[in-house]
Amino acid sequence: xxxxxxxxxxxxxxxxxxxxxxxxxxxxxxxxxxxxxxxxxxxxxxxxxxxxxxxxxxxxxxxxxxxxxxxxxxxxxxxxxxxxxxxxxxxxxxxxxxxxxxxxxxxxxxxxxxxxxxxxxxxxxxxxxxxxxxxxxxxxxxxxxxxxxxxxxxxxxxxxxxxxxxxxxxxxxxxxxxxxxxxxxxxxxxxxxxxxxxxxxxxxxxxxxxxxxxxxxxxxxxxxxxxxxxxxxxxxxxxxxxxxxxxxxxxxxxxxxxxxxxxxxxxxxxxxxxxxxxxxxxxxxxxxxxxxxxxxxxxxxxxxxxxxxxxxxxxxxxxxxxxxxxxxxxxxxxxxxxxxxxxxxxxxxxxxxxxxxxxxxxxxxxxxxxxxxxxxxxxxxxxxxxxxxxxxxxxxxxxxxxxxxxxxxxxxxxxxxxxxxxxxxxxxxxxxxxxxxxxxxxxxxxxxxxxxxxxxxxxxxxxxxxxxxxxxxx
Amino acid sequence: xxxxxxxxxxxxxxxxxxxxxxxxxxxxxxxxxxxxxxxxxxxxxxxxxxxxxxxxxxxxxxxxxxxxxxxxxxxxxxxxxxxxxxxxxxxxxxxxxxxxxxxxxxxxxxxxxxxxxxxxxxxxxxxxxxxxxxxxxxxxxxxxxxxxxxxxxxxxxxxxxxxxxxxxxxxxxxxxxxxxxxxxxxxxxxxxxxxxxxxxxxxxxxxxxxxxxxxxxxxxxxxxxxxxxxxxxxxxxxxxxxxxxxxxxxxxxxxxxxxxxxxxxxxxxxxxxxxxxxxxxxxxxxxxxxxxxxxxxxxxxxxxxxxxxxxxxxxxxxxxxxxxxxxxxxxxxxxxxxxxxxxxxxxxxxxxxxxxxxxxxxxxxx
Numbered sequence: 001x002x003x004x005x006x007x008x009x010x011x012x013x014x015x016x017x018x019x020x021x022x023x024x025x026x027x028x029x030x031x032x033x034x035x036x037x038x039x040x041x042x043x044x045x046x047x048x049x050x051x052x053x054x055x056x057x058x059x060x061x062x063x064x065x066x067x068x069x070x071x072x073x074x075x076x077x078x079x080x081x082x083x084x085x086x087x088x089x090x091x092x093x094x095x096x097x098x099x100x101x102x103x104x105x106x107x108x109x110x111x112x113x114x115x116x117x118x119x120x121x122x123x124x125x126x127x128x129x130x131x132x133x134x135x136x137x138x139x140x141x142x143x144x145x146x147x148x149x150x151x152x153x154x155x156x157x158x159x160x161x162x163x164x165x166x167x168x169x170x171x172x173x174x175x176x177x178x179x180x181x182x183x184x185x186x187x188x189x190x191x192x193x194x195x196x197x198x199x200x201x202x203x204x205x206x207x208x209x210x211x212x213x214x215x216x217x218x219x220x221x222x223x224x225x226x227x228x229x230x231x232x233x234x235x236x237x238x239x240x241x242x243x244x245x246x247x248x249x250x251x252x253x254x255x256x257x258x259x260x261x262x263x264x265x266x267x268x269x270x271x272x273x274x275x276x277x278x279x280x281x282x283x284x285x286x287x288x289x290x291x292x293x294x295x296x297x298x299x300x301x302x303x304x305x306x307x308x309x310x311x312x313x314x315x316x317x318x319x320x321x322x323x324x325x326x327x328x329x330x331x332x333x334x335x336x337x338x339x340x341x342x343x344x345x346x347x348x349x350x351x352x353x354x355x356x357x358x359x360x361x362x363x364x365x366x367x368x369x370x371x372x373x374x375x376x377x378x379x380x381x382x383x384x385x386x387x388x389x390x391x392x393x394x395x396x397x398x399x400x401x402x403x404x405x406x407x408x409x410x411x412x413x414x415x416x417x418x419x420x421x422x423x424x425x426x427x428x429x430x431x432x433x434x435x436x437x438x439x440x441x442x443x444x445x446x447x448x449x450x451x452x453x454x455x456x457x458x459x460x461x462x463x464x465x466x467x468x469x470x471x472x473x474x
Numbered sequence: 475x476x477x478x479x480x481x482x483x484x485x486x487x488x489x490x491x492x493x494x495x496x497x498x499x500x501x502x503x504x505x506x507x508x509x510x511x512x513x514x515x516x517x518x519x520x521x522x523x524x525x526x527x528x529x530x531x532x533x534x535x536x537x538x539x540x541x542x543x544x545x546x547x548x549x550x551x552x553x554x555x556x557x558x559x560x561x562x563x564x565x566x567x568x569x570x571x572x573x574x575x576x577x578x579x580x581x582x583x584x585x586x587x588x589x590x591x592x593x594x595x596x597x598x599x600x601x602x603x604x605x606x607x608x609x610x611x612x613x614x615x616x617x618x619x620x621x622x623x624x625x626x627x628x629x630x631x632x633x634x635x636x637x638x639x640x641x642x643x644x645x646x647x648x649x650x651x652x653x654x655x656x657x658x659x660x661x662x663x664x665x666x667x668x669x670x671x672x673x674x675x676x677x678x679x680x681x682x683x684x685x686x687x688x689x690x691x692x693x694x695x696x697x698x699x700x701x702x703x704x705x706x707x708x709x710x711x712x713x714x715x716x717x718x719x720x721x722x723x724x725x726x727x728x729x730x731x732x733x734x735x736x737x738x739x740x741x742x743x744x745x746x747x748x749x750x751x752x753x754x755x756x757x758x759x760x761x762x763x764x765x766x767x768x769x770x771x772x773x774x775x776x777x778x779x780x781x782x783x784x785x786x787x788x789x790x791x792x793x794x795x796x797x798x799x800x801x802x803x804x805x806x807x808x809x810x811x812x813x814x815x816x817x818x819x820x821x822x823x824x825x826x827x828x829x830x831x832x833x834x835x836x837x838x839x840x
Contacts, residue, residue, distance in 0.1 A: 112519060144485055144585040144615050171613030209584045209816060210519045216818035241519065444584060446591035 015083035016058060022080060023059075024052045026071035041066040058084055061318075068317075078317035079419045086192065086321050098122065100140075103148060103163075103190075105199040108323070110242045110278045114202035116146055123151030123162065123184070131183040132162050138173060141166045146202065146444065151184045161190045163198075165441050187431035188440040196322035197432075197453065200281040201441045207243035208445040214239050215447070218248060247447060250282050253366035254292045256377035257356060261296075266359040267303035269393040270339070273354050273367075275315045277323025280330035284456060287449040297337040307334050308342045308396035310349040316418055324418040328425065329456040331414055335407045336459035342400035343414060349392060357389045408463045422464075430461035476523060476538075476565070478574035483616040483652045487577035489521050491538075494557070496526030502537045503556040506548070516545040521577060521816070526559050536565040538573075543811040562803035563812045568796075569804075571694030572825065575655035576813040582617030583817040590618055590819075597622070601629055609746040621819060623740030623747040624656050628666045630749040631728055631736050635673055637751060638730040643765045644670075644679040644711065645727045647741040649687050651695030654702035658828065661821040671709035679711040680768040684719040688790060696790040700797065701828040703786060707779045708831035714772035715786065721764060729761050780835045794836075802833035 027037055038048040043063055051059040051067075058081060059067075068077040098120050107113035119140045123132035134151040141149065148163040162184040169182055188194060208215065218240075240248060274280045282289050296305075309331070316324065331341050353376075356364040363386060367376040380386070402413035415422040432440075437450045437457070480486035492515040494504035504526035506512060515522065522541035527534060537559040539547070547557060563569065583590065593614065600606045614622065648654050657663050670677070681703060691699070703713050725748075728736040734753040739746075752758070774785035787794040804812075809822045809829070 112517065142485070144582050144617075146585075167613075206519050209587065212584065212587070212816050213818045213820075442588075444587050446588045448588070 015080050015086075017054070019059070019064075019077065019080040019084050020052050020054065022073075022077060023067055023071075026067070026073065026077075027052075030071070037067075037070075040070055065317075075313055075317045075419075082317070082320065098152060103198065105195070105202055106320075108203075108278050108320075109276065110246055111199070111203040112207070112241070112243075114199070114206050116148055116198065116202055117143075118148040118150050118163070120150040120152050120161070123153040123157075125153065125155075125157065126183050128183070131185050132157065133181045133183055134164075135181050136169065136176065141169050141173060144170075146205065146441070148441070149182060149184070150190065151182075162186065162188050163190050163194065163441075164188060164439060167442050167444075168439055185431070185435045185439070187428075187435045191428075192321050193325060193425070193428040193432070194440060196277070196325040197437060198441050199322050200277070200285060200326055201437075201443050201448070204243060204247075204281060204285055204448055205443040205445050207241045208247060208447050211240050211244040212445070215244055215248060219251070222252065246279075246282065247286060250286055251288050253354070253377050254288050257364050257366055258292060258295060260364045260377075260379050261299060261356060261358070267300065268305045268359075269357040269389070270305060270307040271352055271355045271357075271389070271392065272307060272309050273350075273352070274309060274327075274330065275311050275350065276319050277326035277330075280327045283330040283333050284326065284452045285443065285448045285450070287447055287451075290449055290452045293333070293337050293452075297339070300338075305339045306342065306393065306397065307339045308344065308393055308400075310344050310346070310352065310396075311417075312345050312347040312350060314347070321420070324420055325425065328411070328415055328418055328420060329429075329453065329460070332411055332460045333452050333456040335411065336455055340407070341402070341410060341414075342396040343402050343417065344396045344399055345401055345417075346399075349395070352388075352392050355389050357386070357393060360386060360390055362386075363389050408467045411460065411463065426460055426464035429457040430464070433458040433461045476525075476573060478570070478577055480578075481652050482650065483620055484574075484578035485582065485615070485617075487521075487574070487581055489523055489573065489577060490515075490518075491523045491525050493525045493527050493536075496528045496537070496559070498528045498530075498535075502526050502528060502559045502561060504537075504559060505555065506557050507555045512548070516541060516548060521580065524557065524559075525565070526557070537561070537563050538565050538569070539563060539811055540814050542814055560803075560807040560811065562800075562807045566800075567693040568697050568800040569812060571651065571692075571697040572809065572813050574694055575651065575659060575698050576815050576820065578652075579617055579621075579655060579659055579820055580815045580817050582615045583621060583819050586614050586618040587817070589614055590622060593622055594625070597626060600626070602633070604634075604751045605749065607746055607748040619745060620653075620656060620740070621660060623743060624660055625662050626747050627726065627738035627740040627749055628662050630738055632666060632669060634736050634751055635670065638728055638733045638736065639675075640730050640732075641676045642678075642728060642730040643769075644677065645724060645729070645761070645765065645768075646679060646681050647722070647724065647726055648681055648699075648702065649683055649722065649741075651691060651698040653741050654699040657702040657705060658698060658824045659815065659820045659822075661819055661823075664821055664824045664827075667706065667709045667711075667824075671711070677711050678714055678769065679706045680714045680716055680765065680772075682716045682718070682721040682724065682768075683789075684717050684722060685789075686719060687722070693792070696792055697797070700783075700787060700790055700792055701801075701825065701832070704783055704832045705824050705828040707783060708827055712779075713774065713782055713786070714768050715774045715789065716764075716768035716771065717773050717789075718767075718771070721768070724761075724764055727761050729758070729765055734758075735761050780839050783832065783835065798832060798836035801829040802836070805829040805833045 034048050035045045038045045041063060051063060061081065064077050064081045068075060071077065101118050101120060103116045103118050105114045119137055121134045121137070123134045126133040132151040132153050134149060140147065147166045149166055151162045153160070164182060164184045334341050353365055353367045362379065362381050365376065365378050365380060401417055402410045404410045404413060412422050415425060433454065437453050443450065476489040476491055478487045492511060494506070494509065496502055496504040504524065523538040524541065524544040526537040528537065539559045544557065597608060600608055608626065648657065688696070707713050725737060725739040726741065734751050735758055737748070737750040737752060739748040773789055774782045776782040776785055784794050787797055805826065809825050813822070
């Protein structure tokens with residue numbers, strides 16, 4: 001089984017071919033000629049004819065978006081294109097040859113992309129099972145940097161690769177006897193799941209370390225929440241990268257929220273603006289956000305809060321698989337703290353700011369994602385604000401695309417919405433929960449923590465197991 | 475790539491470089507136009523240098539600007555056909571030492587950032603004790619252990635600073651450029667020097683630098699050592715150099731007449747840092763003897779800082795005129811355009827101050 005086959009359990013054929021066939025099938029079903037279709041979507045005949053032909057390039061995102069709309073395919077063509085893109089990138093990058101290489105992760109809206117040095121070595125199955133064994137290259141491991149040792153076994157495991165962060169073995173080098181090898185769990189197989197994690201950790205880690213001195217300077221300047229302004233301009237942090245600004249804005253808002261929410265009167269309704277994996281990684285990896293979730297869960301006590309997200313279809317279609325995996329894990333993390341999640345898809349709600357509505361009388365507002373110029377926090381008791389927030393929250397409760405009485409149903413529905421294979425994802429979460437993310441890749445920055453990611457993986461695996469046990473019992 | 479070597483603590487560093495053709499019209503101007511590699515290079519994170527290459531009649535000269543500064547300059551004048559780089563940033567033995575020290579320290583401290591944060595928490599219970607010994611905290615590189623040990627010992631001295639007074643002698647085990655880089659670049663060491671200088675009346679600082687240890691050092695490493703000692707002088711510590719190898723094993727201490735001695739052990743401590751406040755007579759006698767010997771036999775004895783530092787440059791076989799000129803150039807422009815550590819645990823305040831001080835002494839002498 002190859003890595004991309006694991007990810008595309010429902011697709012036996014390459015997605016690029018499936019996309020071509022689907023476009024042709026839809027066109028013929030509508031009895032449209034290629035020239036006619038070209039006219040409808042506003043592209044040249046020649047270009048449209050290429051879309052159905054096997055070529056080196058995939059059709060552009062714009063043309064597939066237009067075709068998806070005209071055919072009423074509900075995002076399926078976009079998803080196929082995304083899968084084809086992932087397959088192509090995967091085939092280029094997933095299986096590097098033996099020797100020293102680098103694992104690159106792509107750029108995104110906030111992420112600049114990252115490069116991780118790697119050493120690919122031959123591997124064999126370890127006697128204890130569930131792991132491969134690779135020889136230890138002391139010189140490579142000793143270098144103080146983020147790096148991966150990648151085991152490439154032959155035989156039954158051929159075509160799969162397993163990666164290990166060198167940081168773990170680096171600390172044990174002095175104790176390792178000559179001839180000792182490294183053991184890499186199968187859980188650390190390089191596939192879309194681990195690549196998503198590597199993408200998030202490496203991009204955040206690089207950015208926060210790059211700005212370490214500047215972040216420290218700003219944090220000291222804004223140390224006292226009492227003295228800090230309720231509005232902070234980005235010019236404060238203009239020397240920071242986009243990701244560091246995201247961290248700083250998040251830290252600023254979280255401190256304000258905790259400062260303003262000493263106690264909650266009733267079950268609060270919360271709203272989060274995160275739409276994409278890049279935004280949602282803050283839940284999974286920012287140390288202060290994990291602490292915030294813990295504090296909030298202790299504040300709410302017996303009352304059940306509710307957190308709403310607005311994630312429109314078009315955003316999902318435009319998100320890479322890695323982003324969607326991270327988004328699902330972020331929502332799983334929220335659920336793991338006893339907060340049911342609702343998702344609305346109406347793009348109109350994308351502009352709603354982050355809020356915490358307490359007892360329909362008072363709300364704490366915090367804006368830091370997709371805001372230009374200012375991070376804003378504040379407390380409002382204004383009736384129009386409270387009405388807007390109440391209505392938005394009620395709307396999501398009534399129209400959530402992942403509505404369900406139990407976390408399992410909601411997360412499964414969310415996986416379906418994100419076009420992720422739940423069985424595969426729950427399996428990978430279970431693998432990772434057993435061994436922990438840190439062995440695969442460990443952030444170096446003190447501002448990041450793997451507690452959230454580990455907890456989310458464990459939670460997905462647990463609720464999936466619970467569901468299977470309960471189904472088996474019936 | 476600019477590669478710097480490893481050593482006792484350092485692992486060696488590699489800085490990505492973008493080389494641009496340049497000319498010297500009184501100022502160094504690197505050509506930007508039509509350079510397709512420039513923007514992608516500037517956008518990348520991590521340390522890196524734009525290097526201007528200027529052909530000359532005798533040799534090619536190189537001038538460096540760190541990626542952050544280059545990015546800011548290009549952003550400020552996106553249509554400018556050339557990038558101006560200060561002459562002070564010529565890459566020679568002087569600046570190479572600075573690149574070597576900051577690159578290696580920065581990489582190592584950032585690599586251990588999370589581990590250092592948790593190690594600091596684990597060390598909390600030991601602060602406040604008069605005597606403690608702490609060994610191997612966490613999974614840290616040699617540089618991070620040096621930083622953590624230094625931090626541990628700095629806190630010990632500052633916490634107990636009111637136990638010493640009057641004419642005070644500080645003894646340091648620092649011998650090589652790697653250890654000296656702690657004085658020059660660790661942010662807590664700069665604060666430590668400043669705080670002590672505000673409280674002490676008369677203070678001297680002894681370094682034990684046997685010639686056998688010094689002659690094996692590269693010019694770049696000797697530059698770092700020189701600047702670290704100049705930094706101490708800048709804070710009013712009269713620097714003395716003891717060249718007897720027998721004193722190499724003496725740990726750091728702080729001694730003043732009639733007071734207990736503060737002992738700190740963070741350099742070449744083999745993973746165990748010890749701090750103590752002692753009034754045991756045998757130890758006080760031993761430390762007093764060492765201090766008196768060093769004071770009487772300092773090989774850079776001189777009536778003022780200028781003479782002492784000139785003698786130190788001679789001892790380190792550094793050309794004083796060249797050194798003073800390079801310090802003055804760097805002081806004019808600041809080091810931040812050349813080297814800019816990313817770690818909050820490092821600071822350029824010490825380097826800038828040492829350069830300003832040395833340049834000022836030279837100016838005053840003429």
